[in-house]
Amino acid sequence: MRMATSEPVIGILGGMGPAATADFYSKLVALTPGATDQEHPKVVIWADPTVPDRTLALTENGPDPTPWLIRGARVLRASGATTLAIPCNTAHAFLPGIASQLGLPVVHMIDEVARHIRTLSPAVTSVGLLATTGTVRTGLYQQWLSEYSIDALVPDPAVQQEWVMTAIRAIKSGDVGQATTDKLVRAAEHLVESGAQVVIAGCTEIPLGLPADAATCQIIDPATILARALLRRVAHARKYASTADPG
Incomplete structure (x- = not known):
């Protein structure tokens, strides 16, 4: 029997802001090579616009957004995501302190x-x-x-x-x-x-x-570069799954 393999699922930690998240998903769709729905990657989007302002947190001692980021990553993982993408540049400033708590590998924009x-x-x-x-x-x-x-x-x-x-x-x-x-x-x-x-x-x-x-x-x-990087990883995972040795 062929070893069980899981289909890669992109988890988008968004809402920072909503329009940017929608734009990122549109770019991901537009850049996906394929002629049918089934050739596109599986995607889960968590768009939480209540995440505190990242710039205010960094420059004016505003509320720390890390609890929201961790919570969102866990929602995505529970929903089946296997890889995390964060289409917000400033949010990446908080990753070093919380990477081990996210539960998913992050494609670092x-x-x-x-x-x-x-x-x-x-x-x-x-x-x-x-x-x-x-x-x-x-x-x-x-x-x-x-x-x-x-x-x-x-x-x-x-x-x-x-x-x-x-x-x-x-x-x-x-x-x-x-x-x-x-x-x-x-x-x-x-x-x-x-x-x-x-x-x-x-x-x-x-x-x-x-x-x-x-x-x-x-x-x-x-955002375009991140989308392309995610698609490369999906393609690699699919290729590996299709060529896996029988168990």
């Missing part, structure tokens, strides 16, 4: 982005970062990119507050109009003028207000 940028040609040694103030201050991307000798440039404080954070808040409120896009375009151009070769849209809300064709520079979308 920041690490996947750093690995992707390392493969670009011509080689990239300096990137710009558009992200929440929490992500910027904790050095999430700076740390992971430095492992590959890549420098991360961040906006000046005024640009960060007046353009980047204002745009992120607008998108969370449902405003993805031209004024919001213009702020993000100006912020991206500010980073390019500072020496960035590419710019990371390091908050999953940002691609909703900054289409790839709106900026003159290359925009790296972490």
Whole structure:
């Protein structure tokens, strides 16, 4: 008899924010190769918008979101998830302290982005970062990119507050109009003028207000990279299951 194998199930720990979670799942569907429903991966989504603000927790001693993250991961595991994805950049700042409590392996979005940028040609040694103030201050991307000798440039404080954070808040409120896009375009151009070769849209809300064709520079979308990484893992698990030796 063939050994019992379990179908991989992607668990999406979302709600941070709701629009970004919906956008991430749409990207996962769009990137899945296949012509039928049955070729898509199994997915469980836990979208909890009550998770306390991650940036406030990191910068203003706001409520700690880790109990919500742990609870959500356990809900996903109980629902059959075998792998965890978190389409929120800032939430990754809390992972080191709780990884052992999640009960599932996490496909780390920041690490996947750093690995992707390392493969670009011509080689990239300096990137710009558009992200929440929490992500910027904790050095999430700076740390992971430095492992590959890549420098991360961040906006000046005024640009960060007046353009980047204002745009992120607008998108969370449902405003993805031209004024919001213009702020993000100006912020991206500010980073390019500072020496960035590419710019990371390091908050999953940002691609909703900054289409790839709106900026003159290359925009790296972490949600897209995460979706591709998950699909590679699903494909690998399916291939392994199909070629497993009989028991």
